[in-house]
Amino acid sequence: MDMYGYISAIALFIYAAIFLVVLASRKTRELWSFLWLLVTMVCWAGGSMLMRWQVAPSYQVWYHVSIAGLLLMACAYYRFLSDFVEKAAGIWEKIYLLVMAAIIAVNVKTGFFLAAPRLLDRGDEVVFEYTITWPVLLLFVAVGWVMAHSLYHLWSAYRERPAYRGQFKPVTQGIVLMFAGHAALLLPVFAGFPIDILAGVGNALLLFYALVKKRLFKLRLLASESVCYMxxxxxxxxxFYNIKPYLMKNLEALVPAAGDYEVILFAVFFFVTAGIFSWLWRKLVNNVFVREENRQSEALNEYSTAVARLLNVQDILEKTVEVIREGASVGGVYVCTRNAATGDYDARYSDQPLKDLSFSIRADSPLVRVLRRSQCISWRQFETTVDYKAMWDSEKNQLRYLRVAGGVALTGEEGDMPGLILVSEGQGKHRVSGQDMQWMLSVASVASMALKNAALYEQAYHEARVDDLTGLLNRKHFLQVLEEQFETTRESTLALMIVNVDDFKLYNQLYGQKEGDLALRRIAEIIRSSVGENGFVARYSGKEFAVLLPRYDVLATRTLAESIRDQVFNMNRRTVDHKLKVLTLSIGISAAPFDASTSRELMDNADMAVYHVKHSGKNGIEIFQSVLRKADGETEKADHAHIYQEYEQTVLALMAAIDAKDHYTFSHSHNVAYYATSLAKAAGLNADMIEIVRQAALLHDIGKIGIPETVLNKNGKLTEEEYGQMQGHVEAAVGIIRYLPALDYIIPAVIGHHERYDGRGYPRRIGGEDIPLLARILCIADSFDAMTSKRCYKEAVSLERGIQILTEEAGRQFDPKLVPVFVAELKRGGIQLASQRKSAGQ
Incomplete structure (x- = not known):
């Protein structure tokens, strides 16, 4: 085999290795066109090799195959470069194919352009002699024209996207090398030397390198098992083709009997050698070519898995900076995100906490324009662009101060760029390479998707917490904030203000829902601007707002409430009919720890204060007075008597109705009212709460009006259906009271008086302190009177047995904190049995 044969075989080997790597990669337009280019290269080099070896059918056939591969290679180049620079090949590709096919057909038929060489046998060697005539120049012109058009595509793309200079450069070098190698065949100095084949090998390697830089496939495929074995x-x-004769000759000299086992020994040596070469190839590729790529690929995979679980923007940025520091040779990393107000890119996060993050990149900066266009650029590339020359000196100095080595864009939807990443040069000889920049572009792509998901999550989270109409917190989220703030401010004060808009239903009827919504938005804005950063504001219900003020006392809260009330009162003053559009507020205030020991009590007490304002004529502010009752209870009672006296006749009328139906229920309700009010006083509740629990006790069984007397007075055990009817008296009572708006404030106590502290009661099956305080008081009073009263189906238990049952059920049926208070009052005589009071005439 001559030199041409050896070089051609090596070229085919290299082409085959690249071919396998491309086949194992994810196919893109560039890779498909590159495969077509490799096929033409194989035809060219393979035809030349088989011609030199004079393989059947004849060397002339393989000569024409080689020439056809060379000419079609130019067309394949044009198609490859069109795809590489992402431009359509157009009609020119078809024209070039037709021209080359015509040239090939004419040359095969006539040899007009370059006839097949003559075979000269000189004894010791075989020589191919070519006859070069002027038509061969037509071949060079045809190929040169197509290659020049390809280079024009490349140059146009470079002018549009100078950031891709690093990718385009090896392609240009490959084309020049290929053309120069074939032109050199005309020079006598290269006569007999396969300069064209060597140029083709260099061209293939340069193209492969360009595709690697574009990250269309990974070099580690060269270390795959199939490639290593091949x-x-x-x-x-x-x-073995070259050393077999020497190998067997020396082996027979050492071992005379080796000739008898020639095939076996040859096979063993062959496969052992193949295994060694495969192992050496894998080590070479892993240690020389793909070590860095493997490290970056593993880091990218771990990063993708990690950020997929993150929904917080700050956590994503921190993880992004961390992986860039680990995977690339950079000195520092800065993440800038777009400011919604100015559009500039403000520094948001860095891997160096001592660095100044007060800088920002202007929205109209040339660097931003380039990143929008190219998504990734190194500083060295940026300095060669026209955009760099258009940058202000102050911007250049700022980036130089940061030692910026390059930047990548964080991409959004439809070409949007919500952020960018800047990296600075590493220390010493470590510089940010083109591979690092391309890898960081992959990181930025993953980060962009993670940030988009985080933004969607934050938007959904925001919408789940915020009221659509006013933009304030909604009720659900406000209750969560209330619980959190109650726990965190236990060592301080926590004030709650409930703001209720008076007669808002009438306002809607007069002016329409659209005007009502506008009024609610304006009130919400007044409250929000008045509170500022000092608290939390929520739309608590349709016409009600809640304001939570950590570390505020009741006096400061009242001052704030007065300001809000006055602003709302004057809100519509500039309108023509402002006197008819005046809106007033009823505001209730409660504060912990003075007025409440739980967040539920804080809310209930503020609601109660609002009720007082409503029933006192509206347009006022009420501060809930808690367990610190006045020494003179009668004086306080007199102060609040006017609030409840208007309901007294309604309560008495309902009591008379139930007395006509069931006299026991009537007397039982009075007994429960006595026990409940006594317990409320002993527990330290104020006059308002005591009066509410009295009214709730009188009406708690009003729902029994709808139960047949045969069930109410049945001697034996109730059936399941009858028991269900008895349980339904709670809902029935609430249904009756609901139609009496003046008494709706007793509903929480009435609806919960059959709930159990362990959550096994009815009708709502709630437990613990989720049961309203007055309902827990009513439960003890109701159960104690039922135990100690005689009924048609049972005898009364003694005082001692009643106390024992209360004590045993504390923490299960009854509130464990209230039972000891009630029992202590019973034992000291502060609370007497109802039967004893009746005997004494009380």
Whole structure:
């Protein structure tokens, strides 16, 4: 085999290795066109090799195959470069194919352009003699024209996207090398030397390098098992083809009997050598070519998995900076995100906490324009662009101060760029490479998707917490904030203000829902601007707002409430009919720890204060007075008597109705009212709460009006259906009271008086302190009177037995904190049995 044969075989081996890597990659337009280009290269080099070896059918056939591969290679180049720079090949590709096919057909038929060489046998060697005539120049012109058009595509793309200079440069070098190698055949100095084949090999390697830089596939595919085995077999075949005669001759000299086992020994040596070559190839590729790529690929995979679970923007930025520091040779990383107000890109996060993050990149900066266009650029590339020359000196100095080595864009939807990442040069000889920049572009792509998901989550989270109409917190989220703030401010004060808009239903009827919504938005804005950063504001219900003020006392809260009330009163003053559009507020205030021991009590007490304002004529502010009752209870009672006296006749009328139906229920309700009010006083509740629990006790069984007397007075055990009817008296009572708006404030106590502290009661099956305080008081009073009263189906238990049952059920049926208070009052005589009071005439 002559030099041409050896060089051609090596070229085919290299082409085959690249071909396998491309086949194992994810196919893109560039890779498909590159495969077509490799096929033409194989035809060219393979035809030349088989011609030199004079393989059947004849060397002339393989000569024409080689020439056809060379001419079609130019067309494949045009198609490859069109795809590489992402431009359509257009009609020119078809024209070039037709021209080259015509040239090939004419040359095969007539040899007009370059006839097949003559075979000269000189004894010791075989020489191919070509006859070069002027038509061969037409071949060079045709190929040169197509290649020049390809280079024009490349140059146009470079002018549009100078940031891709690093990718375009090896392609340009490959084309020049290929053309120069074939032109050199005309020079006598290269006569007999396969300069064209060597140029083709160099061209293929340069193209492969360009595709690697574009990250269309990974070099680590060269270390895959299939490629390693193929390389080992190819190298072993070439080696044994040349050394077999010497190998067997020396082996027979050492071992005379080796000739008898020639095939077995040859096979063993062949496969052992192939295994060694495969192992060496894998080590070479892993240690020389793909070590850095493997490290970056593993880091990217770990990063993708990690950020997929993150929904917080700050956590994503921190993880992004961390992976860039680990995977690339950078000195520092800065993440800038777009300011919604100015559009500029403000520094948001850095891996160096001592660095100044007060800088920002202007929205109209040339660097931003380039990143929008190219998504990734190194500082060295940026300095060669026209955009760099248009940058202000102050911007250049700022980036130089940061030692910026490059930047990548965080991409959004439809070409939007919500952020960018800047990296600075590493220390010493470590510089940010083109591979690092391309890898960081992959990181930025993953980060962009993670940030988009985080933004969607934050938007959904925001919408779940915010009221659509006013933009304030909604009720659900406000209750969560209330619980959190109650726990965190236990060592301080926490004030709650409930703001209720008076007669808002009438306002809607007079002016329409659209005007009502506008009024609610304006009130919400007044409250929000008045509170500022000092608290939390929520739309608590349709016409009610809640304001939570950590570390505020009741006096400061009242001052704030007065300001809000006055602003709302004057809100519509500039309108023509402002006197008819005046809106007033009823505001209730409660504060912890003075007025409430739980967040539920804080809310209930503020609601109660609002009720007082409503029933006192509206347009006022009430501060809930808690357990610190006045020494003179009668004086306080007199102060609040006017609030409840208007309901007294309604309560008495309902009591008379139930007395007509069931006299026991009537007397039982009075007994429960006595026990409940006594317990409320002993527990330290104020006069308002005591009066509410009295009215709730009188009406708690009003729902029994709808139960047949045969069930109410049945001697034996109730059936399941009858028991269900008895349980339904709670809902029935609430249904009756609901139609009496003046008494709706007793509903929480009435609806919960059959709930159990362990959550096994009815009707709502709530437990613990979720049961309203007055309902827990009513439960003890109701159960104690039922135990100690005689009924048609049972005897009364003694005082001692009643106390024992209360004590045993504390923490299960009854509130464990209230039972000891009630029992202590019973034992000291502060609370007497109802039967004893009746005997004494009380």
């Amino acid at each position: 390389v080992g077999l190819m190298l072993t075949f070439i080696l």
